[in-house]
Amino acid sequence: MPEGDSVYRAAARLHETLAGQVLxxxxxxxxxxxxxxxxxxRVLEAVxxxxxxxxxxxxGTTLHTHLRMDGRWAVFGxxxxxxxxxxxQIRAVLGxxxxxxxxxxxxxxxLLRTADEPRAVGHLGPDLLGPDWDPAEAVRRLLAHPARPLAEALLDQRNLAGIGNVYANELCYLAGVTPWTPVGELASPDRLVTRAHQLLDANRLRSGHITTxxxxxxxxxxxxDRAxxxxxxxxxxxxTAHHGTPPQDRPAYWCPYCQRGPAPAGRHAPLGSRARRAY
Structure with a gap:
């Protein structure tokens, strides 16, 4: 599923091509x-x-779209x-x-009335790349369910909007905990939320979801994706293993040395690989 920075770039391309123009x-x-x-x-804006x-x-009309796993907006001259x-496979054309x-x-x-947009997006938490970004509110929502696994909580768009599986895994690594660590055990949830905003903001105008x-x-x-x-x-x-519950489960990746916390039992490295640590 596309991350929030990918959707941000898609909206920017749509806005550049359509805004102020008559369809x-x-x-x-x-x-x-x-x-x-x-x-x-006339198109007013794409956001x-x-x-x-x-x-x-x-x-007063809004076209609401969502890319989910395979959707894509492409712009042509x-x-x-x-x-x-x-x-x-084409579902919409705006020329x-x-x-x-x-x-x-x-x-x-x-299609919905612009005044009714909250019906489609009103459930979302603070948008990491939006004007409503509120780190304190994002932390409050994350900690509302302290027993919830961190990766699952980060992917819940009701907590903070824009994180996909790439950033969920990378943020767990940067926090030094496994994806299954309960949110309530985080030492600095405010620091994690700040890092999430920094990562998406740094990548909003470039592809690759670069975290290193x-x-x-x-x-x-x-x-x-480094299993x-x-x-x-x-x-x-x-x-690597999976986190979440079917059919919403997703691949998880973690370093067993750099990240502390719970993890599923069983073999998680590809067959034939040998664990190695550099001290």
Missing amino acids: TTAELRVPAHATAALAGR PRGKHLLTRLEG PGERWTGGPHA TERGTAVGYRLPVVE GDTRRGHQHWVY GRPCPRCGTLVL
């Missing part, structure tokens, strides 16, 4: 809104809200060939004289 083409290829007449309306995208039109996937935004594989395509400060391919993360490879800090092999 010359507008198609919503979903049954509920297939007959919606949006052509001729992110956590992992949600809100494209606001004149007349006039006359440019669309290359985001088969036409059968202006400046360019065309094409939504591929969007699982959520919803190293932009080279294969060096961008501390533990995420069986040495921890960049200590050399111990990174382990």
Whole structure:
């Protein structure tokens, strides 16, 4: 699932292409809104809200979309060939004289009154990249359920909006605890929340969700997607398991030397690998 910084960049591309422009083409290829007449309306703005995208039109209408796992908004210049996937996967088309935004594989395509946006996004916690960011409120929401595993709590958009599985794993590493550590056992939850904001803010205009400060391919993360490879800090092999409950469970990655706390029993390193520690 895209992280909040990816959605932020998608909204920026949509805003650059559509804002202030009159829609010359507008198609919503979903049954509920297939007959919606949006052509001729001016686009006011496209804004992110956590992992949600809100494209606001004149007349008090908002197009609410969510990318979830596979969705994507692609932007093309006039006359440019669309290359985001088969036409059968297109769920929305918003075209202006400046360019065309094409939504591929969007699982959520919803028209609603702008005044009713809270119905779609009002449940979200403080947005890490939004004007409503409030670290104290984010900490309060996280600590409201102190027994909850940290990675699961970070992924709950009702606590703070914008964290996906990459950042959830990396933040656990940076806090020195495993993804299954109860939130209430964190020594400095305020520091964790501040670090989350710093990471997403640093990556909002670049791809890769870089957490190490190293932009080279294969060096961008501390533990995420590094199972069986040495921890960049200590050399111990990174382990992997799953956290959460099906069907919402996700892969977890952690260094058993740098991160303290509970972890599932059993073998977690790829077969044939040997744990190594550098002291």
